[in-house]
Amino acid sequence: MQLKGIPASAGVAWGRALQIQASELQHDTHRITPLLVPAELSRFDAAVGQAGEALASIQHSLLVEGRIEEAEIIEVQLFLLKDRELVGKARDKIVQMQYTSQAALEEAMTEVLDTIRQLDHATFKERAMDIEDVIHRIIRVLRGEKGVLEGIVGTEGLVLICDHLSPSEAVLLNPRTIVGVAVVYGSATSHFAIIARSIGIPAVVGIGMGLHDILDGQPVLLNGTSGTVIVDPSEGLLEEYGRTETEFACEQAVCPMPMQAMGGDRPLLMSNISSLSEAITAQSCGADGIGLFRTEFLFMGRDSFPEEEEQFETYRAIVSSFGPGSPIIIRTMDVGGDKPLALLMLEDEDNPFLGNRGMRISLMRQDLLRTQLRAALRASAYGNIKLLFPMIATMGEWKQATAIVEEVKTELSRSGTAFNHHIETGIMIEVPSAAIMADRLAQEADFFSIGTNDLIQYTMAASRNSPSLRELHDPLQPAVLRLIHRVIRAAHDRNKKVSICGEMAGETAAVPLLLGMGLDAFSVSNEALSSVSRQLSLQSERWDKEYLRQSALEVMDLDHASDVRRYVEHRFPELFMQPFKR
CATH class of the missing domain: 3.50.30.10 (Phosphohistidine domain)
Known part of the structure; x- marks a missing residue:
């Protein structure tokens, strides 16, 4: 079968x-007498506290391991534990309606999820699993049950x-x-x-x-x-x-095939990281550099914002782990949307994905941005650091961001602080408006890095976490491929380089198409370095550049992502035969 x-x-x-x-939770409709409400509130609060401690412990372990994306997911759940419209509503039901804790949680969850469905907002819909996860975790604590x-x-x-x-x-x-x-x-x-x-x-x-x-x-x-x-x-x-x-000897090593084994003219293969330990691993695997350093991890799981010196030491250590010539692309703090940061104390938004996130928050909190820029510029004296700004949607945002960079440079120069005066600054292309304006932005920016996760969901108006819309969020959607091709062509017309740091860079079926478009660099997780390395090695071993270019052009005239996937599987069958993991 x-x-x-x-x-x-x-x-x-x-x-x-x-x-x-x-495990199927038995629905609870019981109520208690008014005299038992104080004891039930204590029981409820204790369960919420215990659930929060468990999540905080998981998040701490993830941060220690440098697994920033997973830590961000848990951050969302910790945020929900404090949500007045969810857990707070359940607590009110215990007081006002004498529900048991489980009945109150179930009722609050149902009401919130019903509201989400009525609003039909994709952003809120993708929160549904997080909401259910948090509520079920509290209920398991109340019932003394374990996870699956x-x-x-x-x-x-x-x-x-x-x-x-x-x-x-x-x-x-x-x-x-x-x-x-x-x-x-x-x-x-x-x-x-x-x-x-x-x-x-x-x-x-x-x-x-x-x-x-x-x-x-x-x-x-x-x-x-x-x-x-x-x-x-x-x-x-x-x-x-x-x-x-x-x-079946399990390939436990992160990088069983050294990237140096790949032939001559090839794009860079870099790593997405969130910590110094991940940078060291990437270097040991032979990665060409760091294509995306997610600096948000410095701000998460703590009670205060990181000081300039702490950030500087982190950036300098990452540069030192690679050496002065390797590119190290530092993305400024990218929070908001699906990555809330409690320290910012921002107002709740109806649609956070279309609200304040990424560079918009940094321009609102310029004190945090300037501290981060000072630290990164100081570290640039030790290696090839580049600055990357997330969620740029307009030329105005870009000019405002680069003006702040110049102001920070002036401050450092006046104080006699060493830094790279010619540091490159780039735009993360993840908003369709930026992709459409790529020819104009390429006149100003030093490089582009395409964040495909957001670019796809904004282009297709489809949440990446919505099961019913999964085909729309396929990275091989022809509309997405056309946008990416447009961005690469616009950059190359100005002799600027383009990388992809979203999940698409590690998508097997996308690799030959991106090569055919002329992508300059792939930036992937450390775990994906080995497989992408093998795929890129096929460029010099089997694939002619014209063959790749024609393939990329032909798929853009197809109608569906499924058509593109079948095309790639037929035209590049060698991609889909890989060693086992056991």
Whole structure:
């Protein structure tokens, strides 16, 4: 039996199926007497506090490990625990209606989710799983129950099969136990998919209910690169993929293939990082540099904003880990939208994805921006640091940002502080208006970095976490490919370089198309460096530049993302045969 879904995390895994389902919470409609309300409030508050401590502990561990994207997801849930319209509403129901804690939480959750559905806002819809996750976590505390993954211990080589995994469950996935995950629902840019890629677990999502036909213990071959799940694969098929069952030595090293093995004329392959430890790993893997340093991690999980000296020492250490010639692209603080930062104490917005986020917040809080720029400019004296500004939508925002850079430069010069006076400044292209204005912006900026995660959802008006809109958020949508091609062409007309730092840079089917468009650099997670390295090596070994260019042009005339994917699979079949992970 073969099932087809959406590639969510590249790689191939072989193992034994394990079906899991979240425990069904028994609906509670009980009420209490007024005399018991104080005791019930104490019980409620204790459960909320315990849930918050568990989430804070998870977030702290993620931050220590440098897993910033997962930490940001947990930050959202911590924020929800303090939400007056969710947990606060449940508490009121205990007082005003004498509900039990669980009944109050269920009622509050239902009301909030009903409101979301009525508003039909994609931004709020993608919060639904976070809301359910938080409420169910509190209820499990009240009932003394554990999460679905906590009971999976002592068994290796499992391919997990489930309807969905909540964000706080997904971050607990252990790659030593779970070698692959197949999911009924979901999209390639959901929270779960982001976490799977970060951990390095092959995953396929959006497969449908046919997954439930697989029995526990059945052998499963999961290809997270092509999006297929094969039950009871033959020995011949296993050999076709490159190794027999007895040869499944798990590739535990982050980078089994050195990038230096790749031939001559090739784009840069850089790493997206969130910490110094990730920079050291990227360097050891042979990455050409850092294509995206997410500086938000310096601001998260703490009670005060980081001082200039702390930021400077971090930036300088990252430069030192690579050496003076390697590019280190530092993105200024990018919070808001799906990355709230409690320290900022911003007002709630009806649609935060279309509100204050990224550079808009930095221009509102110029004190924070100037401190960050001073630190980065000082560190530029030690290496090839470049500055990247997120969420630039207009020329006015860009000029305001660069004017502040010049003011900070003047301050440093007057104080005799060393820095690179010719530091490059770039624009993160993630808003359609910036892509449309790319020819004009290319006259001003030194380089572009395309953030495809947001560019896709803004272009297609489709939330990346909405299962029903997963095809619209496919990075191979022809409209998205056309925008990216437009940006690259506009930059090259001005002799400016373009990189992609969004999830699309590690999307197997996108690699030859991006090469055909002339992309100058791929920036991916450390876990994806090895697979993208192998794919880029095919450029010099098998793919002619004209062949790539023609392929990129031809797919832009197709009608659907699924047509593009089939085209790539037919034209570049060698991409989809990769070593196993077990």
